[in-house]
Amino acid sequence: MGGWTWTSKNxxxxxxxxxxxxxxxxxxxGLFLRLLFNSDLKSSTKLNQIK
Known part of the structure; x- marks a missing residue:
């Protein structure tokens, strides 16, 4: 609820x-980053700062 999602593929x-x-x-x-490889979650973190 209330927010957005941005997805990129490589x-x-x-x-x-x-x-x-x-x-x-x-x-x-907050702002969260998830990294997936072949649909398997490899890393997830909450971002504290954006520059």
Missing amino acids: GKWVNVIDDVAMGEDMKQC
């Missing part, structure tokens, strides 16, 4: 950036 890799504006608590809100 071969078998998929990069997903989620901007989550609403959640049950503040830990669920």
Whole structure:
């Protein structure tokens, strides 16, 4: 709810950036990066700063 998702693909890799504006608590809100290879999640992190 409330936010957007940006997805890019490079071969078998998929990069997903989620901007989550609403959640049950503040830990669920923010900007998140997920890296997938062949649809398997390889890394996920919450971004703290954007320059």
